Amino acid sequence: MSDIINIAKGVCPNCQEGKMFKERGGLLKFKFPQMYENCPSCNHKFEKEPGFFYGAMYISYAVSVAEGIATYVISSFFFTQKLDYRIMIIIAIVLLSMTVINYRISRVIWAYIFKPKKRLSN
Numbered sequence: 001m002s003d004i005i006n007i008a009k010g011v012c013p014n015c016q017e018g019k020m021f022k023e024r025g026g027l028l029k030f031k032f033p034q035m036y037e038n039c040p041s042c043n044h045k046f047e048k049e050p051g052f053f054y055g056a057m058y059i060s061y062a063v064s065v066a067e068g069i070a071t072y073v074i075s076s077f078f079f080t081q082k083l084d085y086r087i088m089i090i091i092a093i094v095l096l097s098m099t100v101i102n103y104r105i106s107r108v109i110w111a112y113i114f115k116p117k118k119r120l121s122n
C-alpha cells in the first residue's frame with residue numbers, strides 16, 4: 001500500500017525519500033520530466049542498464065488504455081449513441097493531455113517493479 005503512495009509521489013524505490021525527477025515538466029512547456037541519474041538521498045542508480053526504461057513503454061501503454069476506457073465509460077453517459085465520433089475526439093484529447101503524467105508515472109512504476117529487495121537483518 002505504501003508503494004502506491006510512493007509511486008504517486010515519485011520517490012526512490014530504494015530509500016522512499018529521494019525524488020526521482022528533477023523537474024515536473026509539462027505539456028504546455030513542451031517538456032518531459034527530467035530524471036536524476038542517481039537518487040539524491042541514497043545514491044541508488046535508477047537506470048540499472050542502458051535502455052532500462054524502454055520497458056516503461058509497456059506500463060505507459062497499459063495506463064493509456066485504462067485511461068482511454070475510463071474516458072469512454074464516463075463520456076458515454078453524455079451521448080445517446082454508443083459509438084459517437086465525438087467520444088473518440090474526447091479520448092484523444094484526454095490521452096494527449098495525460099502524456100507527461102503517463103511518462104512520469106510509467107517510469108516510476110517500472111522502477112518499483114524492479115526495486116531492490118530488502119535484506120533481512122539478523
Ligand SMILES: [Zn+2]
Pocket residue numbers: 012013014015016017018039040041042043044
Ligand atoms: Zn534513494
